[in-house]
Amino acid sequence: MKPAFQLQQASVHYGRSASPVRALSEITLTIASGERVALVGANGCGKSTLLRLMHGLLAPSAGQVQRTAAAEQAMLFQRPHLLRMSVQGNIALGLWLRGRPWRAASALALSALERVGLTELARRNARQLSGGQQQRVAMARAWALEPRVLLLDEPTASLDPHAKREVEALMEEFANSAAAMTLVFASHNLGQVKRLASRVLYLEHGRLLADLPVADFFDGPMLQQHCPAAHLFVKGELV
Numbered sequence: 001m002k003p004a005f006q007l008q009q010a011s012v013h014y015g016r017s018a019s020p021v022r023a024l025s026e027i028t029l030t031i032a033s034g035e036r037v038a039l040v041g042a043n044g045c046g047k048s049t050l051l052r053l054m055h056g057l058l059a060p061s062a063g064q065v066q067r068t069a070a071a072e073q074a075m076l077f078q079r080p081h082l083l084r085m086s087v088q089g090n091i092a093l094g095l096w097l098r099g100r101p102w103r104a105a106s107a108l109a110l111s112a113l114e115r116v117g118l119t120e121l122a123r124r125n126a127r128q129l130s131g132g133q134q135q136r137v138a139m140a141r142a143w144a145l146e147p148r149v150l151l152l153d154e155p156t157a158s159l160d161p162h163a164k165r166e167v168e169a170l171m172e173e174f175a176n177s178a179a180a181m182t183l184v185f186a187s188h189n190l191g192q193v194k195r196l197a198s199r200v201l202y203l204e205h206g207r208l209l210a211d212l213p214v215a216d217f218f219d220g221p222m223l224q225q226h227c228p229a230a231h232l233f234v235k236g237e238l239v
Contacts, residue, residue, distance in 0.1 A: 002068045004149050004182040005031040005054050012206075021152050023049040023119060025206045033068070033148070034180035038187055038197035038214070041233065045203040047186035051075065051151050054184065064116065067149075069182075074147040078154040080138035082126035089111065090126045091141045098145070112140035132163025139170045152173060152185035156192065168192055190234065194218060202230040206214035 010027045013020040015239065024046045031037055039047040052058045053065060055075045082090050088109045089212065095105035113119045116136040125138060135155060142150060152171065156164040175183045175196075185191050193200060193214065200217040204208035210217065210227040217223055217234070224231040 002033065003030045003066075004033045004035070004068050005029070005053075005184075006064075006066040008064045010053065010060045010065050012046075012053055012058055013061040014067050020061075020204050024053065027208050028063075029201070029211060031182065031184065033182055036175060036183045036196060036198045038185055039203060039206060040187065040190070040193060040200060041076075042201040046161050047203060048153050048205040049206075050203065051153050051186060055151050055232045065103040069148040070082065072145075072147050073149040073151065074142035074145050075151040076135070076138050076142055076153065076155050078157050080134050082128055082129075082134055082137060085124065086123050087118065087126045087129070087137055088122040090137060091144050094141055095144055108144055109140075112144040113137075113239065115143055116140045119167075130163070131159050132166060135159065135163070135168065139174070140169065144176055148180070149182040149184070152183075154188065157188065164192075168196065171196060190218075202233065204229055 007027050007029050010024065010105055011022065012024040013022055015021050024028050027050065039050060041047055049058065053060060054067065055073055058066065067137060072180065083093070088106060091109035091112050092102065092105040095108055096102050100108070110119065110122060113122055118136055118140065121133065126134065129137065155171070156167050159167065171183065171185070176183050185196070200212055200214050210223060210230040212222060223234065
């Protein structure tokens, strides 16, 4: 099976001045299909930029990015963008744009809402939902597209504890529901990383400083030996 992502010396620079902002610097990594990868690091370290690069929303300023399932990816943002229409319509529209007849798209949208427990809100204006409900609608919209790769940028950061648990449970369910679904997510919630990830990437100032299995990242001696900054981050002592 081909890797889901292969990045070779990939960099992203913003601005055209003599000193551009280096959002990502020479990232080289491979993510296998079916992996669950968490991106961690302080604000501004490059997590969101890396996700957008992998999803094709950004082009690399240098280096290469290869995506095996580029046409079968979905991405969720910290604040989902929902159109001023019904919840069902927000999901059906993406399917219709993919070529499904509207009636079939609407039926599948209802199935997706049932999957996330929001069938009763199908006809509500999506903009009127709570933050947790909107994120669950975004999860339903992604699931309806049957992606092989799901990218998530801080999907529970602005939610209350109950909504966080609901969205996290959906992440777990979606990852288990499809053979070899690849899950890549950015999170500041280290407990969530422990529960959902099999591998952790630690970024700092746009550089990838640590890439370890989740057990080694949190409990093994390798992190302290090879990346003291990441070790301090896990302990909550990073300056």
